[in-house]
Amino acid sequence: MRIDKLLCQLRFTKTRGLAHDLVVAGHVRRNGARVTRASQLVAVGDTLTLPLPAGVRVIELLALPSRRGPPAEAQACYRVLDPHAPVALAAPSGQQPEEGPPQ
Template identity: 40%
Template sequence: MRLDRWLWHARFFKSRSLATRFIEKSRCRIDGRVVDKPHATVAPGMVLTFALGPRVRVVRIVALGERRGPAPEARALYDEIDGD
């Protein structure tokens, strides 16, 4: 699945276009590797690191999700790893 689409499904961003712009302008890491392409592929087991607001989010992808569902469904797509 595309990184921008997954971030939108997991409800880190209100729209996919916001997720796309964030990835292009910010430093996101997938398994420690810097990415700036929204079409970067993600899969379960990968670790994403990105700064969102005042904190650094570190999450392990658990599932990809088929749709952008309610918040409880979105939280089931990832496990939070210590950030900050």
């Protein structure tokens, strides 16, 4: 699937034309490499870095959408990879996680 069509169907842009302009300007990255052709193909498992009004978002494609559907359908096709989110660490085996102060 073309990257401009994907960005529109996943609802990151309102129109395919806006997605085309975003890609051609060189603001989108696919697997770490800058994309400058709107016809660049994407596949499941690719990681995209997108500059959005709310900030930069890094996503991993889980599925390719078949249409521009409702937001819930679009969000099921990708997973957000946030490099600044805290990571939940599991307690080592055999140990109980520490409890916080009583409330």
